[in-house]
Amino acid sequence: MAKVISIVHQKGGVGKTTTTVNLGAALALENKKILIVDFDQQANATITLGIKREEVQRDIVNFLLDDCSNNVILKTGDSNLDLIPASLKIATFEQMIQNVEDKELLLQKKLDTLKDIYDYILIDCPPALGVIIDNALYASDSVIIPVECSFYAYDALTQMVNKIDEIQKVKPLEIEGILLTKLDNRNTIGYNIVEKVKFEFPFKTFNTIISISSHIQEAPMYGKSVIQFSYNSRGSKEYRDLAKEILEGK
Numbered sequence: 001m002a003k004v005i006s007i008v009h010q011k012g013g014v015g016k017t018t019t020t021v022n023l024g025a026a027l028a029l030e031n032k033k034i035l036i037v038d039f040d041q042q043a044n045a046t047i048t049l050g051i052k053r054e055e056v057q058r059d060i061v062n063f064l065l066d067d068c069s070n071n072v073i074l075k076t077g078d079s080n081l082d083l084i085p086a087s088l089k090i091a092t093f094e095q096m097i098q099n100v101e102d103k104e105l106l107l108q109k110k111l112d113t114l115k116d117i118y119d120y121i122l123i124d125c126p127p128a129l130g131v132i133i134d135n136a137l138y139a140s141d142s143v144i145i146p147v148e149c150s151f152y153a154y155d156a157l158t159q160m161v162n163k164i165d166e167i168q169k170v171k172p173l174e175i176e177g178i179l180l181t182k183l184d185n186r187n188t189i190g191y192n193i194v195e196k197v198k199f200e201f202p203f204k205t206f207n208t209i210i211s212i213s214s215h216i217q218e219a220p221m222y223g224k225s226v227i228q229f230s231y232n233s234r235g236s237k238e239y240r241d242l243a244k245e246i247l248e249g250k
């Protein structure tokens with residue numbers, strides 16, 4: 001039975017997509033069957049998994065709204081890792097579902113039909129708080145909140161945690177963990193943020209921290225996860241450590 005995890009933070013550029021794709025690849029390496037749901041119109045997860053924008057005929061919006069949604073799921077270069085791709089159609093999604101009953105439950109209902117096939121379903125969310133995030137959170141068992149080791153990302157964390165508190169009042173939703181990302185070991189501000197987050201969320205912060213890494217940055221250009229692109233790099237090892245931490249936490 002799949003565990004559904006959303007990768008969320010309303011702040012942009014904190015490492016949501018990077019975490020979704022690389023964690024997905026790392027869990028796939030542990031022989032888990034993974035589905036990545038790209039729920040962001042930027043389609044960064046789709047592209048990082050080697051699918052070109054023009055190849056996407058049917059996307060997450062078709063998956064949610066069409067009666068027959070079987071053929072939306074794409075295979076990737078990794079046999080354990082499948083993808084529901086994104087496209088610009090998501091830009092009009094909110095408007096399209098304005099009058100739909102229980103519009104925040106659309107994803108949950110559809111994913112329920114796939115839970116026997118996968119071990120983990122990872123949802124890459126856009127940098128916003130709205131109906132897309134509501135759909136993702138209602139469909140999820142838990143969330144990972146990536147926090148870039150910078151002041152603005154740290155500052156935005158409270159708002160994200162409040163949003164999760166709000167959802168927790170109506171349904172179970174665990175914080176799988178807060179993931180510190182893009183730590184630059186050459187300056188102290190990053191370490192200050194690490195201290196602050198660990199102090200405020202001692203039981204919720206992953207032990208694994210993701211450092212700034214050129215391999216992580218470069219891999220999407222080749223349509224690959226950092227694990228496929230450079231298995232022995234530091235970035236690859238850190239995401240493999242994160243996967244182990246999540247598997248051990250189960």
Ligand SMILES: Nc1ncnc2c1ncn2[C@@H]1O[C@H](COP(=O)(O)OP(=O)(O)OP(=O)(O)O)[C@@H](O)[C@H]1O
Pocket residue numbers: 011012013014015016017018019040042044125126127181182183210211212213214216217218235
């Ligand atoms: N550990 C890292 N080291 C170096 N660069 C990184 C790292 N993590 C992410 N990046 C880079 O930072 C940028 C933002 O990362 P990413 O796209 O994963 O963030 P995001 O939260 O998904 O952004 P958005 O909110 O726009 O969806 C990208 O260029 C990515 O390659």
Ligand SMILES: [Mg+2]
Pocket residue numbers: 016017018040042044124125126
């Ligand atoms: Mg993203």
